[in-house]
Amino acid sequence: MRRSVAVVEPQAEELAVYFYAILFVRYPEVRSLFPENMDVQRDRLLRALLRIVDLVDSPEHLAQFCARLGRDHRKFGAVTAHYGAVGECLLETLARFAGPAWTPEIALAWQRAYGIASETMILAADDDTRLRPAVWNAQIVGHRHLGNALAEVTVATDPAYPYRAGQYVSMETPWRPRVWRHYSPANAPRSDSTLTFHVRHVAGGHVSHALVYRARIGDMLRLGPPEGDMVLSAPSGRDLLLAAGGTGLAPIRALIEQIANDPHRLQGRHVNLFVGARTGNELYGLDEMLRLSQRHHWLTVRAAVSHEHIPGAEGSLPDVIAASGAGAHTEAYLSGPPGMVAAARQVLLRSGLPPAQIHHDPLGVPVLDAPLDPGHPEKEEDNRI
Numbered sequence: 001m002r003r004s005v006a007v008v009e010p011q012a013e014e015l016a017v018y019f020y021a022i023l024f025v026r027y028p029e030v031r032s033l034f035p036e037n038m039d040v041q042r043d044r045l046l047r048a049l050l051r052i053v054d055l056v057d058s059p060e061h062l063a064q065f066c067a068r069l070g071r072d073h074r075k076f077g078a079v080t081a082h083y084g085a086v087g088e089c090l091l092e093t094l095a096r097f098a099g100p101a102w103t104p105e106i107a108l109a110w111q112r113a114y115g116i117a118s119e120t121m122i123l124a125a126d127d128d129t130r131l132r133p134a135v136w137n138a139q140i141v142g143h144r145h146l147g148n149a150l151a152e153v154t155v156a157t158d159p160a161y162p163y164r165a166g167q168y169v170s171m172e173t174p175w176r177p178r179v180w181r182h183y184s185p186a187n188a189p190r191s192d193s194t195l196t197f198h199v200r201h202v203a204g205g206h207v208s209h210a211l212v213y214r215a216r217i218g219d220m221l222r223l224g225p226p227e228g229d230m231v232l233s234a235p236s237g238r239d240l241l242l243a244a245g246g247t248g249l250a251p252i253r254a255l256i257e258q259i260a261n262d263p264h265r266l267q268g269r270h271v272n273l274f275v276g277a278r279t280g281n282e283l284y285g286l287d288e289m290l291r292l293s294q295r296h297h298w299l300t301v302r303a304a305v306s307h308e309h310i311p312g313a314e315g316s317l318p319d320v321i322a323a324s325g326a327g328a329h330t331e332a333y334l335s336g337p338p339g340m341v342a343a344a345r346q347v348l349l350r351s352g353l354p355p356a357q358i359h360h361d362p363l364g365v366p367v368l369d370a371p372l373d374p375g376h377p378e379k380e381e382d383n384r385i
């Protein structure tokens with residue numbers, strides 16, 4: 001399998017175009033499961049295949065990856081019959097692009113691997129059906145512009161949306177059907193089934209543009225199940241370091257709200273919050289956090305502004321964290337642009353923090369890049385309802 005992937009990898013783009021073309025011609029009913037614009041989708045096909053090939057000698061991890069993929073596909077409307085159609089078109093595409101490298105042994109190995117992967121996805125999706133809905137309908141009940149292309153969007157879900165502070169959510173809007181984006185709720189779970197998101201319009205981002213400038217109270221969104229492990233761990237005696245870059249403040253704010261609702265769970269530990277932005281103007285949410293720190297002695301807040309001279313708050317978030325001298329006796333939670341999270345992670349590793357004490361969401365496409373946990377292959381079940 002690795003040999004054949006090495007042959008087809010340089011032709012990834014043509015391979016994906018061919019695969020989706022024959023899939024949609026032979027099984028036109030499958031087309032409506034995919035977004036109108038297939039560019040991003042095509043890129044993901046080979047990445048998923050590469051991950052499967054990477055894990056093929058590690059059945060436990062392969063099963064974990066495929067189970068997650070299967071559960072994730074429920075919200076797209078994937079059903080058992082689709083897996084056979086995809087398998088047929090995939091193997092035919094691989095054979096075509098591998099050329100003479102496609103031997104009967106390789107064909108058999110792929111057939112087996114696809115069989116195991118699809119069976120695992122189908123079973124995981126079936127199990128999940130018994131536990132929770134594929135999607136939650138969410139009506140916008142609040143919409144507020146915060147300046148700097150940022151909006152606070154509050155939705156009410158039916159049924160109530162079960163999640164833990166620090167997790168993230170995939171969201172589909174009526175303006176870009178079948179295009180899903182991830183956002184982290186900015187609040188700890190509430191009793192009234194509402195969730196609040198902070199959305200910044202990113203250049204060229206159609207979904208974020210619609211959510212910031214087009215969304216109105218009453219509009220309906222759809223949410224996929226909660227994901228992510230950036231939740232508060234059991235008290236360990238270690239102080240907490242929370243770092244938030246830009247709208248990365250959302251899940252960090254949710255964690256702080258959870259602690260403020262029940263400060264006893266801190267058991268005397270301190271919370272050091274770092275809030276970063278490019279300019280002072282963009283430091284949204286800082287005032288609220290400073291007010292909280294005046295009320296709660298367990299919270300210290302520091303700002304880091306990277307592109308403007310502000311005395312006492314100057315510097316990139318990773319540099320300010322480095323200068324703060326966080327020791328190995330810290331539990332860190334990082335949220336923000338992937339470059340910032342990666343740089344802050346390096347700073348903390350260099351200062352002696354073990355990787356297990358650094359928490360953040362996957363830096364790429366969550367379902368493809370989520371870390372696999374060797375010790376707890378079923379850990380994600382903790383997040384189920």
Ligand SMILES: NC(=O)C1=CN([C@@H]2O[C@H](COP(=O)(O)OP(=O)(O)OC[C@H]3O[C@@H](n4cnc5c(N)ncnc54)[C@H](O)[C@@H]3O)[C@@H](O)[C@H]2O)C=CC1
Nearest residue numbers: 184245246247248276277278306335336337339340343361
């Ligand atoms: N759970 C999570 O991890 C969440 C992540 N995000 C992500 O956070 C980002 C927020 O975007 P904006 O508000 O526009 O933030 P931004 O682009 O204004 O950046 C915020 C902060 O990160 C720093 N930064 C950016 N790139 C960096 C790099 N390569 N190295 C070191 N520092 C860097 C900036 O200096 C600034 O302090 C988005 O990429 C969004 O996807 C948002 C919400 C939750």
